[in-house]
Amino acid sequence: MNDFVNQFWNWYVILLVLLSIIACGVMLWSQSTPPPAKVDTTGHVWDETLEEYNNPLPKWWMWLFYLTVIFSLVYCALYPTLGSYQGMLGWSSSGQLAKEVAKADEQTKPLYDKYMKMDLQALAGDKEGNETGKRLYLTYCMQCHGADARGSKGFPNLADNDWQWGGEPAAIVETITNGRMGVMPPHAQLGAETVKDLANYVRSLSGLPADSVRVAKGQEAFNTAGCSGCHGQDGKGMHAVGAPNLTDKIWLYGSSEATIIETITKGRTNQMPAWKEFLGEAKVHVLAAYVLSLSAGSK
Ligand code: HEC
Ligand code: HEC
Known part of the structure; x- marks a missing residue:
């Protein structure tokens, strides 16, 4: 509500809330007349003699209603109920969350302190550490890399x-x-034929069936078109720019000629989010050890 350019909605809410509460009070008061000497019936009669009387509500009942009105007013004063008014207690849902998070962090701190002191390789071999890492993984990483960390199209396998x-x-x-x-980067400018040559060459690198004439042309283009600048002369990739190894059987997007042509023509952009701010150093440490443990068992 503080984001609005003027105070209109602020006062709109305040007035609406207060007027409603006051209206309830006024209505109660208007109904709190002393019982008349003679009470009329509503005119409804059942079973010959059973009549419905129009008695006012009993006093104790009315007082319960008054109490709810008083309760609302006290509540409005204490809590952020009225427009952008913060309430006398200074309570806020985000403040409560921050408190709870701080409390939980305090409880788990000794555990993470212990993990932080451990070398990453040692932690990767630690059963308890990996159980913690797995829980973190399943909360923050699974959506993209999969429950078994084997990834999917565009999301790398972390278990290899x-x-x-x-x-x-x-x-x-x-x-x-x-x-x-x-x-x-996209390479559509090379033309469809050269792109197809390149795709065949890329397939040949990992031993997949490919057209040998195109492979020869593709090999040349691989150097002249600058592919080797990122994927290396031998196509084995380069960690510095995240260029994958093209000579293995592991594919981020797929090994079919059509998919490789799409990759080369349109390019690919892919992002792994940063976790520094959100998780903090200690949790990143435990997660890194867990990822390391996943790949330790595979070739
Ligand atoms: C929103 C989706 C998403 C989430 C969530 C995510 N990742 Fe990733 N991650 C990716 C993508 C996409 C890549 C590949 C980036 C690229 O192609 O350059 C990647 C790459 C990686 C890599 C590098 C793999 C390699 O081969 O070098 C590691 C390690 C990794 N993620 C670990 C994690 C961990 C641990 C978490 C949980 C804290 C996590 N990721 C959460 C999308 C995600
Ligand atoms: C600027 C560096 C760069 C250049 C130049 C480059 N690539 Fe790439 N290439 C990458 C990166 C980075 C990725 C991974 C993209 C991602 O993270 O999603 C990639 C992915 C690929 C893939 C997908 C691999 C898979 O596992 O699915 C193929 C195929 C590929 N490149 C072939 C080529 C060819 C052929 C050329 C030359 C026309 C080329 N690249 C030029 C950086 C480059």
Whole structure:
């Protein structure tokens, strides 16, 4: 409500709330007349003698209603109920959340302090540490990398030993801490034929069936078109720019000729979010160890 350019909605809400409460009070008061000497019936009669009388509500009942009116007014004074008024207690939902988070952090701090003292490799071999890492993984990383960390199209497999950005402990920590942005530029300007040659060459690198004439032309284009600048002369990739190894059987987007042509023509841009601010150093440390443990068992 503080975001509005003027105070209109602020006062609109305040007046609406207060007027409604006052209206309830006035209505109660108008009904609190002393019982008349003779009470009329409403005119409804059942079973010959059963009549409905028009008695006012009993006093104790009315007082219950008055109490609710008083309660609302006290509540409005204490809590942020009226427009942008903050309330006398200074309570806010975000403040309460911050308090709860701080309390939880305090409880888990000794555990994370212990993990922070451990070397990443040692932590990767620690059963309890990996259980904590797994829980964190399932909360923050699973949506993109999958519950088994095997990834999917565009989201790399973290459980293998193939790395876009490097699998050394420091590289993994850097990836999770500051995020990564993989950019494969579009190469439509090379023309459809050259792109197809390149796609065949790329397929041949990992032993997939390819047209040998196109492979020869593609190999040349791979150097002249600048592919080797990022993927390396031998196509084995480059961690510094996140360019994947094109000679293995692991594909981020797919190995069919059509998919590779799409990758080369349109390019690919892919982002791994940064977690420094949100998770903090200690949780990143535990997650990096967990990722390391996942790939440790695979070739
Ligand atoms: C919003 C989706 C998303 C979430 C959530 C996410 N990632 Fe990623 N992650 C990606 C993408 C996309 C890439 C590939 C980036 C690229 O292609 O350059 C990636 C790359 C990585 C890599 C580098 C892999 C390599 O081969 O070098 C690691 C390690 C990683 N993520 C770990 C994590 C961890 C740990 C978490 C949880 C804290 C996480 N990711 C959460 C999308 C995500
Ligand atoms: C500026 C560096 C750069 C250049 C130049 C470049 N690439 Fe890439 N390439 C990348 C990056 C980074 C990725 C991964 C994109 C991502 O993270 O999603 C990639 C991905 C790919 C993929 C997808 C691999 C997979 O596993 O699905 C193919 C195929 C590919 N490049 C082929 C080429 C070819 C052929 C050329 C030359 C026409 C080329 N690249 C030029 C950086 C580059």
